[in-house]
Amino acid sequence: MTYSRNAHNMDRAFKFKLLILITSVLLGHAGCIPAERSKMEFLMIKYTVADLPETPQEMIILKSGEASYVSHTNERFLQRPEIGLYESVLDPSLLSLLGTVFTQHPFSTLPDHTGNMPEGGLSRTVHLVTSSDETIKQIGPADPVESPMQNILNHLDGVVQEIMKSPQQVLRAEITSPVIDAEKNLSITLHLSNVGKENLWLRSPSQLVNQSDGWLLIETWPETPKPGTMWSEQKVNIKPYLAEPAKKTDGSPATLQLLPGASLHFTLQGNFPGEPGAYVARVSYCNFMEQFSTESLIVGQLFTNTIKI
């Protein structure tokens, strides 16, 4: 299994089943398969959330219960500092609940924001395939979402959390050991771990500083806001340099392989511009390069845990 953000790189069995399901829909349209009775059984649900519009999160659920979720950012799930590919087989009761949720109101008639979507902003797409038809709904950030649709979205978000219990190729990032010396030099240790079951390839942190297709930043802000200014305005980003293990960007490997359960540790250093006082920090690791040589890389923006400095 290779990390990817679309269905084309899933394993052969999964792809074959998807092909069968899509074919069933087409045959159903042609009248070759008897129409479904009143209870809706879905063949496939695809749920896309564009936290990062260039690399949206994508969940696919098949009738069989096989489900996958590819995440490219954890910014809405900061309590879990990880991104990657998750796969699971959902419990039949959860599948049944989903089927019920989609039939409480005829999905095809639910109002959505198609034709009035803004450019940018957090958008979601729900793609439902049944034996008789196929419906795509778009929900944007600009207009209200009616309750039935919101109910569906809430359930789908819940299924995401369920699938995330089964990491396959997942990169986790954490920071520890913050130190600020008298010259206001900040030092933090970044731990990158593979918490999945399969090998993964990632862009080396040393390759992300000052790049146009990614970044590595130490984000800091005051523990309590200064009066009179927006707290978010007080956030300061530091471009770090890596003291260990790669002291120079040239000569160090561009990509790294992590075996399941393995970790790599990096010491990040940078000048801390804040005033003395209580601050907190996290690291933002972001890579948009999808392929290096023959390896598929973890793509997206990963926020670590937040620590006091």
Place this chain on the structure above:
Amino acid sequence: MSYHCSECGRTLVSRAGDTCGACAMKETRQRVQAEHEETPEREVSHEERCEPVCGATQWTVTEAYCGDEANLVCTITGNPPDGPAIIEILHPENGSVIETINAEMTGGRVESTWVTKAQTENWRTDEIPFRVKAAGLTCNSSNVFTFRDRPTSNWTRKDFMRSCPRREGVAVQRHRTVYELNLEADKVKQRLKLKSFPTGGITDETKTAFETMVTTQSQATWNNGSNDKTFHRRNCQRGDECDCAFDCCKVGYELEINFVDADQHRRVYIVPQPDPPTAQISSWCRWDDSRWAYPPKAVTTYSHEVGHMLGQYDEYVTRCNDPSAAGTLCRQPAPAPAGQHNLMSHSGNSTLLSRHYRRILSFINSKSGNDTYDILPECT
């Protein structure tokens, strides 16, 4: 036995009364005729010859666009022998030689062309002479070459709908695009007028900081993005490799953003970001309405949103990518191919490509009086 030419009285001819044919100028003929009448036809030595004299030396094309060819001609009377000639194009201010053209004189005539090239920033008023060295003479041009100036325009308001790809059964979604353009002497100026509306939690100080950040970041991104691109005259004979240092065959670009209280092109609602570490809000544009979060989620957010206001499509896959057919020149692909990640495709990337300036090129060509311009490097 040799005789003097009956016109100039100098060149030797084989028969009495013949003319040498070299004395074409009436004044010369009249003068030498008078001299000859004082000195009757007589036998002369073989050493006597008709001296060559500079004749008409001038540009025959006295005005053209920079990069066009200008023709010049020089005639030398006195029947000079055919041979090499050197044409020197002279600097309009200090008279130094800016270009040397090797030519041939045939029958007392030198003709050539010069691929015109501005020499100073005052090219619009510079006057360029030339001289020809041949047959031991130096002939200076009697006229000068001047450059034809590019047309300019008044401010032109552009107000159009940018359509999204059509989907069966769904009305075509459109986004409104409004801005102004002006073709100035040396550049296209693009102006975007915005009016900001603070929402809950945005103070006057924050509004000012927001407007400053939008203006500073967006102008820098779009203006710096044009620095490695050129709008260049297609007919410039120096071609794509033209190294002209001035704007005579090239047009620059400048974006100006102003926040106004009225007559805006677009409205922008300012939305406060949630406190850290909560997930940051993304900014968006739609139709005639925009909501931008402050501070921005990424350092390139405002430049990207301004891009939509300038008529750009997203170059990540959405339901509203560039609907023009594949293969259309300067089309915006989605997703952007590897190696072409840019401001409209990826967060944090401020790269702009030639295709992002396609609307500027169209405007130039609508105002340039049939003198077509291309953008270099070409759109990929």
